[in-house]
Amino acid sequence: MKKILVLLMVVAALLSLVTVLAGCSNSVAPMNPEARLTVATTTSLYDTGLWSYLEPKFEKQYNVKLNIISVGSGEAFVLGKTGDVDALAVHDKPNELKFIAGNYSSARVPWAYNHFLIIGPPSDPAGIKGMSPEDAFKKLMAEGNVSGSQVMFVSRGDNSGTQSKEKQIWAAAGYQYPEVEKSGSWYIEAGAGMGQTLMMANQKQAYTLTDIGTFVTYKSKLNLVPLVDQGDILLNVYSVMVVNSTKNKAMADNLVTFLTSPEIQDLIGKYGVADYGMQLFTPCAGQNY
Amino acid sequence: MHAIVDAFVLAVKLIFTGDAEVYSITARTLAISGSSTIIGALLFVPLGCLIYFNNFWGKRALISIIQTCYSVPTVFIGLLVFLVFSRSGPLGFFGILFTPQVMVIGQVVLISAIVTGLTISGLSGVSPAIRETATSLGASRLQSVWLVVKEARFAVLTAVLVGFGRAISEVGLALMVGGNIRGYTRVLTTAISLETGQGEIALALALGFILISLALIVTVLANRFLMTKEVNIAQSRASVS
Structure with missing residues (x-):
């Protein structure tokens, strides 16, 4: 009797775990990793509102959900190393170079500075x-x-x-x-x-x-x-880095292409000018910073 | 003082003008914490019963451990869940860190001790005479257990509600394993934390009012549901006699 009850409990526990992991994902939110690109970004980029401004444009252009996680660059590097994010948007050149030296990413691509x-x-x-x-x-x-x-x-x-x-x-x-x-x-x-x-x-x-x-x-x-x-x-240079271990490499590359495209570079340069009366970011794709 | 009044006005405005962002955050909060409470109740109320109705070696020690776990900090559970579900962790292959799913898992873990423990306490509050009488009148073991659980239903519901309260009000775990992603894993508590940090005190306070209202509404509804049942039972007893 006791053993049967225990068995039932274990089965119930496993069943509900599986439901959470797989089943409810279909009803609550799509879990297909290909449809989401997760980017760890410095809080300065998030707090200026730049990501909220660029996010819908990227999502529309590439038909993907962009998950922005706003953390300090230090934590962003950690999430990149563990492979929990697909790309980083950071501003810490010495640590970016270390990240590349550790073979966690192949390149840093500067796209704006202030x-x-x-x-x-x-x-x-x-x-x-x-x-x-x-x-x-x-x-x-x-x-x-x-x-x-x-x-x-x-x-x-x-x-x-x-x-x-x-x-x-x-x-x-x-x-x-x-x-x-x-x-x-x-x-x-x-x-x-x-x-x-x-x-x-x-x-x-x-x-x-x-x-x-x-x-x-x-x-x-x-x-x-x-x-x-x-x-x-x-000088404060923002770069984007694709994490080597990402399972979403093509989409992460799209983010790099997007941020350095002439059209988006132009928008980055204009961001905030109307609201704050000055330029917040100077676009710098293709330049050596 | 002025700021608080402003915040209150804004809160009322946001709630009644149907601000899309506020509504979606609220709905997401309810969906996530509701799911974890339901799953938690399905798992841990039976577990509490199982522990209460069985005698085994180390039972008292186990109950003490469960009660000690009531106060495990949410950030610590956040850290554990993060480590387990990070891609470099043992369950990393699921790839669900920074999703609502992992938030639900974290909250289920978070409320496990409190739901189990309060269920045990609730059952302990039922007079043993009830079960003894039922058994002597020829009730099977399962029937007598069911009778005790029915007697303790208020206490069990309280256990589940306390679990819900803990799930919906915690912020550390939601932030660490959910990532506070706009439109995906941002819930009321993490939004309040973000808006306060960004100096949007009025909006933060407005979201706080909504959070409190939600908790109140759920508690009131649950109590009403039980009261209605109570009345029905009383009526059916009256008509039988």
């Missing part, structure tokens, strides 16, 4: 306005460590492309990143996407490093202003 900004409260308590990025970081570190200081810096703290850039600037300013992390309570690691980090910096009236696209999109919600915007190190 710049990073160091932004902060309008009163600029650290006095970094107009400095070079490296000097500004030095000044922030010095001022942040004064006791009772108003100076705070919010870092993404999520291994994203933006944080990778931040680390490059710290290195250029002559600091080891671990010592920056340990330098005191003025340095805040948010562990969040770009938009959320901006909102946090705004609440704390702190400095932060942001790409110009997300900053302009969020500007109306922020009481923070650009303070440093000049310097070669602030």
Whole structure:
């Protein structure tokens, strides 16, 4: 009696698992992997609304569902390595090159660039306005460590492309990143996407490093202003990479073709101009960045 | 204060103007959490009965473990499900990470302990005299078990509703294994998290109101359904006597 009941239970458990895995997929949503392309994208591209703008165009042109997963570039690389996504849209050249060296992808294809900004409260308590990025970081570190200081810096703290850039600037300013992390309570690691980090910096009236696209999109919600915007190190290049282990290679290649096509490049260049009065992305397909 | 009033107005507007995005997120949330609750109930209410009605070595320890699992954090289950269903994981060949299906699986796992445990507690609340009497009057084992389960139906429904509440309100697991993909795996909780992060506080609050309303409606409907049954049973008893 007991054994029969246990057996029945096991059968019921297996049956329902199979139903979830296969059966209900037909009624709830199509599960055919060929009909979906999954792309891990940096939060900065997502938070500017660029993906929401391009997604329907791509879906219509190639008759496919585009699944956009908005994560930091660091997590995007992990999802690429495990093979859980078909392509990456990232902005972290050193790690992109490592990804290729690890044979996880064959190429990085740059398709747009803009710049990073160091932004902060309008009163600029650290006095970094107009400095070079490296000097500004030095000044922030010095001022942040004064006791009772108003100076705070919010870092993404999520291994994203933006944080990778931040680390490059710290290195250029002559600091080891671990010592920056340990330098005191003025340095805040948010562990969040770009938009959320901006909102946090705004609440704390702190400095932060942001790409110009997300900053302009969020500007109306922020009481923070650009303070440093000049310097070669602030260049921000977005590339698309097809993951080698994808089962959807043809469609992933279509995404590369799509992003670098003259028509879409033109749309990327115009994106946001009407709403924000300035260009958010400069298209750069075929150029060497 | 001003912002909260604005948010409330926007919430009402979004609900009654039939905003397509809000409606599809709401429908998807109900479909996913509803499926996981139904599957969870079908699996774990019987499991709870099985544990309660059988005596075996280590039964008390097992029940303690189940009760401890009530408070397993959703992000931890999210992490486990992610590892198992990632393409590099043992069930990766299904290729269902970042789909609604895997969210349902995760939520079933999430509510398993609470539905099983509360079912056991509910059955424990029924007086043993009922079963003894039924057996002495010649009821078979299955008949007497069924009688106890019927007596405990409110408690069992509560177990299922608590499971539903946990499934529909969790965000960590949905975000990690679902990926918050617009139009596919975005549910109310992950949308609230996203909109708050993007500074769209009003929209986030509006979605929050919808989430609370949904939970309330489901609970009220379930209770009403049971009350009606109760009345029917009372009436049939009255007419027999």
